[in-house]
Structures are given as structure tokens and as C-alpha cells.
Amino acid sequence: MSASTRPDARRNAAPYLYGRENEAVAQVLEGGHYGHTEVTEEFERRIAGFLGVPDAVAVASGTAALHTALLAAGVGPGCEVIVPSMTFCATVQAVLAVGADPRFVDVYPTTLCVSDQLVMDAVTDRTAAVLPVLFGGRPVDLSVIQEELDQRGVVVIEDAAHAFGSRHGLRRVGANGALTCFSFGPIKNLTCGQGGMVIPRTPEEADTIRRLRLLGVVQPPGGRANTTSYRVEGFGLRYQLSAINAAIGLVQLDGFQAAEDTRRRSWQTYRDALAPLDGVALIDVDVEHAVPHLCQVRVPHRDTVFATLRGRNIGVGVHYPPNHTQPAFTAWQRHLPATERVGEEILSLPFHQHLTEADIDFVTTSLEQALKSVGGSFGHRRPRLG
Template identity: 35%
Template sequence: MPDREGAIDVPFLPYGKQEIADADIKAVVEALCSGWLTTGPRVSEFEKAFAGHCDAKEGVAVNSGTAALHCAMRAIGVGAGQEVIVPAITFAASANAAVYEGATPVFADVESDTLLIDPASVATKITTRTRAIVAVDYAGQPADYDALRELAKDRGIAIIADACHAPGALYKGRKTGTLGDVSCFSFHPVKHLTTCEGGMALTDDVAMAAHMRVFRNHGIASDHRSREAAGAHAYDMAELGYNYRLPDVQCALGLAQLTRLSSWVAARQRIAALYDDALAGMAEATPLKTHKDRTNAHHLYVVKLAEHVDRDRVFARLRAEGIGANVHYAPVHLHSYYQKRGYKRGLAPVAEAVSRQVLTLPMFPAMTEADVNRVVAALHRAAV
């Protein structure tokens, strides 16, 4: 196709990309040689450092963001017969974590210009069975926590922050990590900071943190290191837990990466501003809005395509030009698993309509202004 001439000469631009420096490699090698590959000192070191970075009292390191959400559900006491309100637009794990504990996800609709959970929709979904609301900081922007708290208060409803997209973002000056009763982060390679796979649950509640540490270790309160220190062999499994431990080697990588987190968030914000400028006035694509009382950590840069534009055609054309566009997300309740559980199309009309028009453009700290201009030029060609 003539409009793709030369595309093979330019490198592929993925939608997200981790950055591994020599300091990361050195830290990992040191951990490998330290004698503690897992349950060692680097775990609490990483927990303290990440929690401290986010202004939270306690951090519980686990081996994925999904595990962090599952820990949060257990610590809050979500269980059978209860409901958990989740935005229809999110990664499936936000809802699955409730199912793991036997609860029923109830999908709330989203705001059409931010794709954040819509408190007005949440208000219509609350019942006497509602135990928690999962607030997803979609694309890097915190949800409206004050509005959600107002709905939750006096009803025994907890707020779980799914902040997997948003380390370093602010809501009315407060950091993500302090906004939920438990706040969950992911360290998957496309996220801001990576431990290959990994995650952390943050909370100011010391008892909930202690419970999550037991839960991530099969339901056993002691681990190899604490038994070594005590010269003891006996242990008790007090509840059914999982092996969600994050190894020391990965915590070492997380500690090294954490020193660059703030500069990565700033880089993402700079790239988002370049996109905003380059897209200004383009009728076919509108960037998502960031509310004035928040900052956006820009895990993703998402545009809404005009209704007459065929999103999947644009996606294919960008891919053909070496641009790794993506889609975040199809509504969770439309996955076949949830359809089989009886969830019906139509329960979140805004999410269902908007999800057909959203497109994620490449966003990672090492992107240059030339990369942004290349993406926007390709989008112009693809969307007309």
C-alpha cells in the first residue's frame, strides 16, 4: 500500500516498554549471590521503600497485581453471598479477584470522557450485599475517591484501589497508595516499574497487612527465614492461603527501578503533553480527559475515535506501519466467562459504546518527540 512505503525501515514502536539499566542488572546479580533468593531481607526492604514512596504505612509484596487484589479481598473479608462493584472497563483481574473469594462482581458504568468508574452508576448498583468497591485508576488517572467514599460510608463498604496503572498519580494532592483501604499495584513489564511479574498491596491498617502476609504464604504465619532465626521447625497453617511470594531477586530489581520511578512518571507526563498538542483539533481522535483535581501517571495514552471511524481498521493500519496500537479494554462482562455466568450486554451502556472507539497509542518513558510525531502522522493517515 502506497501510504505504508518505507515502514519496514523504521523500528516497531510497542504500546509499552520497560527500561532495564546496568544498575538493575547489578542489583539482581547481587541478590542472586546473596544466599537469599526468596523470603530474604530484600522483601521487606522493597515493601518499606515502595510503601514509603507512596506515603503508605504498610506494603505487602506479592508475585502479581492480581495477587495483590486477591490479598485485598481476603483482608477486607469479601466472601460468598457478597457483592463487589467493579467498573465495566478494566483488566479482568479487577473483577476476578472477587470471584476467587466467592463473591459476585457487579459492574458499574464508566464516565465517557475518562473511562473511570462513574460514582453516579455506582450509586445505582449498591445493595445490602455490597461489601467493596474496586476503584480502578484507569490509564493512570485516579478515580473519584471522595465521591466513592461518600457512597461507601455508613454502609460497611470498603474501597479497594486498583492503582495498577497509577503509581505516582495524585488525587487532590494525595498519592495513589493512600486512597483505598487497600491499594494494589502491578509490576508487570508494561507498567511504570517492573519486577518481571510482581505486585504490592499497600494499606495503613497494620492488622490487614499482617493478614495479607500470612495469606500470601499459604496461610502460614512464619516463613523459612523467621523459623531459621528462631531456631524452630514447627509452623501452623491457620487459613487457606496461596503461594503469592515475591522472590528477593525480583525485589532487588524493584528496589533498583524504584529510584527512577518519579522520573519515569514525569517522562510519561511530558510525552502525554506532546500527544495532546499534536492531536489538538484532530476531529477523528480525542484524548481522554484528566480531571483538574488530579494528576495522571499515564500508564496508557488512550484516544477516543469519532463514531464514524472504524477502530479496528485504524488499529490494523497502525500495526502495518510498525506502531503497536492496542485496545484497553473490552468490557469485562462481555468476556465469555462472564457471559456464561449470566451477565447481559446492556448493563453498562456507556462502557459498551466507548470501548468500541478507544485506541491505546504507544507510551513509554524512552519515547522521543519524533516518535510521538510519527504516531500522530500515522494516525492521521489511518483514521481518514
């Protein structure tokens, strides 16, 4: 079947709506209050209940979640933050926003995630935080070094932008004691259109994050409408999540079990279809625990394969160009051999809830044909996994 008859294969990622989002937004608009309202607070309560945590603080984006989490943890100028180079640039920009220095670390090529050893090898006297990225939805377990990090005063802030719904063992990501940040952007496992969430570790931390997201303002009991003044107690930003976005999130949360099932099933379908292809290395997301956000492979001659598939209207992508090679971050550049190698091989296949098994078959068949076109020697060349 031609690409023109597989429109969903053209998209690398796409939002998925359950049909009631329009009605939910319309109710907010009819109510006349569009900012932070009881709808936002209901979304926070529902997320906390879903994750099994005492509290959740909604913010305007995943980047805002990382920024406020770093501020709440006391990270600032003079500090270093350990961050994998293989991540979206927002992770690094949040570090720079608090005046800290990113200390880039390598990842395992098979998972694109950090490990306890990679983190500990990078810790210095200036390290104030570690930002493990739960790449593609895969949980990252740093429990082996948690006690040592605590003794050094190093806080773990999980960048779980890809990982809403994934699990650490029996617990959802966010319920394992780390300061955790989610993104609810347009193409995430759960979307608010745009939004984010911070899972605080203590009530005091929750209060700090709520103050930070509202320009440092502390609201009096009953809200500002019932008094003639309010207090500004410190630095803050306009990072609140609107009721419009929260209304979308509430509908998405109601349908999340379907999202979880569909994404796992699609990733497993890709895994089975890719298994016979010589030279293709599938990035492991630990599908038994993760709600996958991406389906990625490592291939030889990536740029040629990318161009060939794009020429067939297949929405492949690259997540992500390594940050330590970006012009904006050259001051913190280090040699990271695994990340640099993976950065030349990584290819993201179309992955979203609209895909059918026929779409996935079309993508993988096209990938096989594209790989064959790079030369007869391909079948004897597997990407290095170490």
C-alpha cells in the same frame, strides 16, 4: 520516515530499565537466597516511604494483590463487588477467585473511570466492595460517597495497577485511606519483572495479608530457621514476592522520578499533536495528578484504523474489550451503553519511556492519514463523548 526506521513505534508498551537491574539481581543470586528475604522487606519499606504510608505488603502480582485484598476485607461467597467492565480481566478474575459476584458498572467515556454516582446507582444489599479502576493512571475520587459506603459496610479497594506514582490531591495514590493494590508487571510505570503490592489500612489488615501470602503460615520470631515448627492459622496462598523481583523494583524506584517526568511529557506531546485532528477524542488521564500508563483515543471506524496502523508496523492496541461481553462472564452481563460504545472506538497508541518526540509525531501523522483513508465524511464525524 518509514515505520522500519521507527522501531520504538512498533511497540505498544515496553519495559524500561535504568542500567543497574542486572547488578542488583546478580547480588541476590550470589547471596544464594532467592525467595522472600530482607531484600523484599527493604522494597516494602521503600515503597511505604515513597507513598507516605505506614506499611506496604509485597505480593507476587497485581492480581495477587487484588485477591488478597478482597480476602482480607472479608469479601466472599454471597457478596457482590462493583467493578467497571472497562478493565483488564484480572480485576474480575480476582472477584471470582473469592467466590463473589461481579456487578459490572459503566464508565465515563471521557475518562474510562467510574464516578460516585455510577457507583451508588449500582449498590445493592449484597454489595461488599467497590473496585474502582484507576484507568490509565487517572486517580478516582470517591470521597463524596465514602461516608455512605462506610455506613453500608462497603469497602473501597483501589485497583491502581496503572497508577503507581499518581496523586489524589497532594498525596500519592495509596495514601488516601483506601485499601490499594498496585501491579509491578513488565510494562507498568514501575516494574519488578512481575510483582504487586497491597497498601493496608490497619496493622491488623497488614498482618492478615502477610499471612495470606504465605499459605496461612505465621512465622515465629526470628524466622522458621530458628525453631523446629511453625503455625498454620488459616487459608493462604503462595503469593510472596521473590528477592530477585524486589531487587529489580528497588532499582526502578530509584529512577522513578525520571519515569514520572518522561511519561507526563510524552502524554502532553501526544495531547498537543492530537488536538488539531478532527474526530479524535483523547481519553483524559488528568496529567497534572496522574503518572500516565496509557495514551488512548476514541476514533470512528476503529477496527479499520487499527488494521491500517498495524499494517504500517505501528503498535496500536485495544485496552480493553469490555468484560461484560466476554464469554466467561456472561452470567453477570448487563447493558452498559457507554462502555459498549467505547469498546468499539477505543485505540491505544504506543506509549512507553523509549518513545521520542519524533516517534510520537510519526504515530500521530500516521493516525491522521489512516483516519483520512476511512472516507471523506470523517472530518465531520466526532466520536460522541456523552
